[in-house]
Amino acid sequence: MAIAERWRRILAQQGAELWIRRLRDYLKGDLSDLSAAEAEDVAKIANQFVLDSRGALYYLSRAKPNRPRDQAEMLRLVVPRSLQADLLHLSHEDFQGAHQGITRTFERLRREYYWPGMYADVERFVKECVDCVTAKGAPPNPWPSPGNILATRPFEAVSMDFVTHLPKSDRGNVFLLLFQCMFSGFVICKPMSSTTAQEVAEAYMDRVFQRFGASEMIRHDRDPRFMSEVFAKFREMLGSRQRDTLAYRPQANGQQERSVQTVIRAVRAYVAEPDQSDWDDQVEKLM
Known part of the structure; x- marks a missing residue:
């Protein structure tokens, strides 16, 4: 899919989802389709989002004391529901996704994308992955072993x-x-x-x-x-x-x-x- 076509699809699907469309309109200063109550609700969260030059909506990750990793990932594309399944599949099932677990799949997604409830969706998707269920088998024995060697420097x-x-x-x-x-x-x-x-x-x-x-x-x-x-x-x-x-x-x-x-x-x-x-x-x- 060409880049221009991909962005056309993203913008169209963002516009088709009501809460995203309202945010985009609010950030553009277009309140004509919003009631006073709707505008008030949107205003409460609007400072967490920005528009790029194409009009695409991004979530603005702000650095938090307990989440320093957010400093390096300020803008995350807001993904409408219609595109979430595709991204879950790509992030978990393509070769670089490599059928990793819930945390790694989630961290891979959250570096670039945002939608409400993302972690719960990743958790459900990974747990229902047929390939993972058949390939992973039973988890390893979690108990520690007395045979471990304690190294004091790299590659000792x-x-x-x-x-x-x-x-x-x-x-x-x-x-x-x-x-x-x-x-x-x-x-x-x-x-x-x-x-x-x-x-x-x-x-x-x-x-x-x-x-x-x-x-x-x-x-x-x-x-x-x-x-x-x-x-x-x-x-x-x-x-x-x-x-x-x-x-x-x-x-x-x-x-x-x-x-x-x-x-x-x-x-x-x-x-x-x-x-x-x-x-x-x-x-x-x-x-």
């Missing part, structure tokens, strides 16, 4: 894991290797077509060591690919020491498990969709 300790059984990309990748800083939670990912010890070592060299230096500790999940002699020698060369998770359990490394689940949920939700074979180009946007 790195946790590694694989996401497997991903749809084959145009480049032939079917695995995703994750490196997570256990101090900051920062995640680096590397799509891969195979998972030999040599390739894992090279990925660590390229994505972590050359950017942040050697980690003092590398944590894994007792997977044999991390136990190979080649990778063990590589860790030894960097001065890293090996530590297994304690009596492996799915939540043994809480941060890493949540990151893995985020990627799995996002990609699984798109396995059945067409034209998703470029997931390895897009996956960093999911982290």
Whole structure:
């Protein structure tokens, strides 16, 4: 849809919704269609809205002491009811939306758009999303694990894991290797077509060591690919020491498990969709 046509549609749909039309008329100084009582009601909220040069209505977010994020998002387009379903779908279900949860979907929407009751609408939409219900399954065990490692600086300790059984990309990748800083939670990912010890070592060299230096500790999940002699020698060369998770359990490394689940949920939700074979180009946007 061309930009001019998109704005024509937005303006037309704003004008078709009574409360928005009254606000636009009031802000233009046109009170001819408003009764005294209606004008009084509109005046109570008019200072929260502005018109742009096209006549489109925007909500004016003012910075609040407990919401400093509003300082960076002053104008949010007012969305009439007729267009809300489209935006909910795009914000939650396109690849960058990635079928995220209620809070992330809401925050993505509220950066640019406004309508009354937005959070409740997002909550209902996400809870009723069929793809999310089938892809997410049961939530992970929320209890903490005794196996966590406390890092004191960025990339002092790195946790590694694989996401497997991903749809084959145009480049032939079917695995995703994750490196997570256990101090900051920062995640680096590397799509891969195979998972030999040599390739894992090279990925660590390229994505972590050359950017942040050697980690003092590398944590894994007792997977044999991390136990190979080649990778063990590589860790030894960097001065890293090996530590297994304690009596492996799915939540043994809480941060890493949540990151893995985020990627799995996002990609699984798109396995059945067409034209998703470029997931390895897009996956960093999911982290």
